[in-house]
Amino acid sequence: MPYQSQLPFKEVIEASIKDMRNSLSQVLFNLDNTINRNESVNKDELVEAQYEIVRMQNVINQLYGLYLVSDDHLVVNSTDTFVMDVVEDALAGLDTLLKHKTIEVNIKGEDLSWYLDPQLISNVLQITLLNALRYTEDTIEIEFTTSEEGLHISVIDNGKGYPDFILASYEALIAGDPVENVSSQNAGWFYCDKVVRLHNNQGVHGHTKLKNNEGSCGGRIDMLIP
Amino acid sequence: MDKSLFQGKAAQKSSVYAGLQALVADEFENSRVSIRQMLQGLGIQHVDQTSSGKGVVEACRSRRYDIVLCDFRLTGGKNGQQVLEELRELQLLKPTNIFIIVSAETGRDVVMGIMESQPDEYLSKPFTQAVLARRLERQFLQTKALSSMKTLLANQKYQELIPLCAQHIEQQGRYAAWCKRTLVDAYLSIGALQELERLCQVELEQRDVDWALLGLARKYLEEDDLANAVSILQKVIQLFPQTISAYDLLASAYEKTGRLEDAQAVLDDAIKISPRIHKRQKHMASVSLANGDPQSALKASQQTVRLGINSIHENPDDYIQLVDIVAESASQVESSIERKRLLAEASQALTVVSKRFADDDSVKLRKTLAESRFHASQGQMREAQQSLKAAKQLASDLEGGLPQDLVVEYGKTLYNAGEHEQAETILASLVNDQSTSDALKQQAADFLDEPVSLGAKAQAKALNKEGLSYYSQKDYLKAIHEFKTALEVSPRHPGLNLNLVQTCLKLMEEKGNEPHMVAECVQAIQRLKHVSPSHKQYKRLSALKEYLTKHYKVMF
Numbered sequence: 071m072p073y074q075s076q077l078p079f080k081e082v083i084e085a086s087i088k089d090m091r092n093s094l095s096q097v098l099f100n101l102d103n104t105i106n107r108n109e110s111v112n113k114d115e116l117v118e119a120q121y122e123i124v125r126m127q128n129v130i131n132q133l134y135g136l137y138l139v140s141d142d143h144l145v146v147n148s149t150d151t152f153v154m155d156v157v158e159d160a161l162a163g164l165d166t167l168l169k170h171k172t173i174e175v176n177i178k179g180e181d182l183s184w185y186l187d188p189q190l191i192s193n194v195l196q197i198t199l200l201n202a203l204r205y206t207e208d209t210i211e212i213e214f215t216t217s218e219e220g221l222h223i224s225v226i227d228n229g230k231g232y233p234d235f236i237l238a239s240y241e242a243l244i245a246g247d248p249v250e251n252v253s254s255q256n257a258g259w260f261y262c263d264k265v266v267r268l269h270n271n272q273g274v275h276g277h278t279k280l281k282n283n284e285g286s287c288g289g290r291i292d293m294l295i296p
Numbered sequence: 297m298d299k300s301l302f303q304g305k306a307a308q309k310s311s312v313y314a315g316l317q318a319l320v321a322d323e324f325e326n327s328r329v330s331i332r333q334m335l336q337g338l339g340i341q342h343v344d345q346t347s348s349g350k351g352v353v354e355a356c357r358s359r360r361y362d363i364v365l366c367d368f369r370l371t372g373g374k375n376g377q378q379v380l381e382e383l384r385e386l387q388l389l390k391p392t393n394i395f396i397i398v399s400a401e402t403g404r405d406v407v408m409g410i411m412e413s414q415p416d417e418y419l420s421k422p423f424t425q426a427v428l429a430r431r432l433e434r435q436f437l438q439t440k441a442l443s444s445m446k447t448l449l450a451n452q453k454y455q456e457l458i459p460l461c462a463q464h465i466e467q468q469g470r471y472a473a474w475c476k477r478t479l480v481d482a483y484l485s486i487g488a489l490q491e492l493e494r495l496c497q498v499e500l501e502q503r504d505v506d507w508a509l510l511g512l513a514r515k516y517l518e519e520d521d522l523a524n525a526v527s528i529l530q531k532v533i534q535l536f537p538q539t540i541s542a543y544d545l546l547a548s549a550y551e552k553t554g555r556l557e558d559a560q561a562v563l564d565d566a567i568k569i570s571p572r573i574h575k576r577q578k579h580m581a582s583v584s585l586a587n588g589d590p591q592s593a594l595k596a597s598q599q600t601v602r603l604g605i606n607s608i609h610e611n612p613d614d615y616i617q618l619v620d621i622v623a624e625s626a627s628q629v630e631s632s633i634e635r636k637r638l639l640a641e642a643s644q645a646l647t648v649v650s651k652r653f654a655d656d657d658s659v660k661l662r663k664t665l666a667e668s669r670f671h672a673s674q675g676q677m678r679e680a681q682q683s684l685k686a687a688k689q690l691a692s693d694l695e696g697g698l699p700q701d702l703v704v705e706y707g708k709t710l711y712n713a714g715e716h717e718q719a720e721t722i723l724a725s726l727v728n729d730q731s732t733s734d735a736l737k738q739q740a741a742d743f744l745d746e747p748v749s750l751g752a753k754a755q756a757k758a759l760n761k762e763g764l765s766y767y768s769q770k771d772y773l774k775a776i777h778e779f780k781t782a783l784e785v786s787p788r789h790p791g792l793n794l795n796l797v798q799t800c801l802k803l804m805e806e807k808g809n810e811p812h813m814v815a816e817c818v819q820a821i822q823r824l825k826h827v828s829p830s831h832k833q834y835k836r837l838s839a840l841k842e843y844l845t846k847h848y849k850v851m852f
Contacts, residue, residue, distance in 0.1 A: 081403070084403040087400075088401055091420070091421045092400045094422040096330065098422050099333075102424055134402055145404075147411070148506070149473075150473030155434060159427065162424065162430050163424060163426070163427055165427075185503060185505055270504075271504050
């Protein structure tokens with residue numbers, strides 16, 4: 071019997087991810103408890119461990135999402151959603167982390183509702199937030215507004231900003247060029263752009279842009295969901 | 297807003313949560329314990345736990361939980377989706393109770409199935425206490441705001457519900473989207489189709505949105521405007537390929553217009569996206585049966601039975617259908633191991649159905665009839681007769697005799713057991729009886745048209761298609777050959793017989809009168825004695841008969 075039909079790889083991936091998610095659930099829960107209840111332990115180390123777990127959780131989501139993209143199987147399940155709910159969901163997953171790192175998160179946006187896939191967009195926001203967390207000095211801004219074009223969401227850090235070659239490779243990535251030197255970072259960006267692009271309305275598709283912020287000189291990612 | 301605001305919320309809410317009762321269901325103990333601790337951390341003092349689906353149902357019977365957090369994977373056979381469906385069916389959930397399905401699953405089949413069962417919330421693992429706190433808070437706020445509307449909806453009091461929804465929308469309430477979706481159902485239920493159309497059109501001027509397009513399609517279906525319904529549903533699927541209910545509706549619309557192959561193709565797409573839905577697999581089984589596609593029918597029928605087990609959907613029809621499909625298609629399975637396995641599956645289905653529905657005499661009768669057909673299909677005529685005899689006894693023991701809806705099954709069984717004349721009499725009288733429902737008449741007529749196995753039907757259908765293709769190329773000799781070969785496997789098929797007659801007449805128009813061909817036509821017409829005036833081929837039959845009488849001096 072051929073290997074593929076004896077052990078369908080799609081199901082192997084699904085079963086393995088389920089297993090990893092169950093395990094991560096337990097690790098995350100225990101760490102959360104230890105951090106919150108134990109005064110005597112070195113919290114910095116635990117918080118560091120938690121950061122890595124949240125990252126791993128996102129890499130797993132991203133990996134599975136990209137696997138579905140490669141198969142053209144990633145589907146967007148849009149529903150009327152309050153944008154603030156999605157932002158808060160994404161942040162809630164990073165709750166303990168943000169509490170212990172001295173990073174301030176500011177949200178600027180009205181309490182507006184938009185037609186989008188809350189799971190996927192929350193996923194995208196978490197990926198961009200983790201990225202911002204890595205580069206920021208001490209502040210992350212999340213902004214969202216609407217215009218005639220659609221919903222704009224931006225995640226802005228106040229770090230040193232991206233070097234030109236990274237911005238250029240991002241441009242190439244979203245333009246559809248083959249990705250050289252695949253890393254988890256550019257794979258993550260690729261995934262985010264794909265998810266946003268899969269959102270469409272009356273023939274218009276969403277898009278993303280990575281650039282350096284004019285004001286705070288940090289980096290920013292802008293997303294438009296039509 | 298800064299992050300500290302919502303981080304403090306859980307603590308603030310603890311007084312609100314204090315009096316609530318929650319149930320946690322998960323197959324793993326450590327998972328149950330951690331979720332329970334999270335809930336207790338939020339201030340919920342009463343948290344019960346269980347590992348099985350049966351445990352959830354029993355717990356909900358004895359106590360009304362405000363919150364149920366149920367994993368998809370549970371011990372004991374039932375999954376979270378089946379539990380939710382059962383709780384709703386048994387009315388063990390109040391509209392204001394919150395049912396959350398928790399899952400680490402990634403597979404689209406599982407996730408789509410869960411979504412289709414419409415839990416209040418779906419939480420994917422892993423999640424932190426902060427995430428759980430946010431979701432619960434959101435659910436409580438929503439439930440509080442919508443409780444009177446949700447109660448009216450559950451009690452189907454649409455006339456009172458509609459103004460409340462409209463008011464919430466007008467005041468630009470937070471749950472306007474929920475109200476709009478609910479209005480679609482409410483308007484449909486009371487037949488307010490103009491209002492429904494206006495609601496959807498206003499929304500669609502703003503943007504493409506699945507529920508508004510679906511609402512319009514359902515309006516057209518309600519009005520029997522199938523062409524418009526089909527075109528809108530096709531648009532929904534193109535724009536929002538995950539909108540699974542659009543596939544089901546489109547398949548039904550195709551079915552109503554006689555486009556059975558299109559219906560099957562759409563259901564096939566739907567099953568690729570979300571296969572774990574009983575009614576969808578059941579629909580697929582019936583459409584592919586009507587299409588003469590035994591392989592697809594078998595697969596869908598097996599899935600229907602599997603999805604029924606442990607769920608509220610379990611039904612004797614599903615088992616009996618599986619037995620019939622196996623009986624009629626097993627001979628086509630090439631591998632003898634596979635064939636044996638299938639036959640064993642059918643025997644197993646017969647055993648299970650009589651066990652599961654032991655108290656139901658009509659099921660017992662149906663099972664015995666199915667058993668007879670099963671034996672007959674395998675050439676075991678003595679056993680077939682024995683079962684038939686037992687079935688006749690069971691039928692005469694039934695109060696009021698054989699129920700009308702079982703006459704077709706009974707007639708089929710008689711025919712397959714070799715009692716052709718009796719079968720024809722009983723089925724023909726069903727067709728000619730004014731009180732018979734159209735669906736039942738159709739079933740009886742279909743059987744009288746083609747009392748052959750699924751495999752034979754499929755073969756005849758393929759040959760007929762070939763014949764029609766030759767006919768359209770005006771290659772009448774080859775067409776006649778195909779039709780005649782098809783008639784060897786399905787001799788009573790009206791369409792086939794009439795195709796043969798028509799082709800012979802065409803050929804004779806070109807080449808002149810041929811006595812053996814006229815005889816061929818007469819035989820074909822004589823094979824159609826079972827076609828009654830209500831049959832859809834009756835007109836065509838009469839016309840061809842008349843033509844033969846007039847031009848070829850044939851007497852019938």
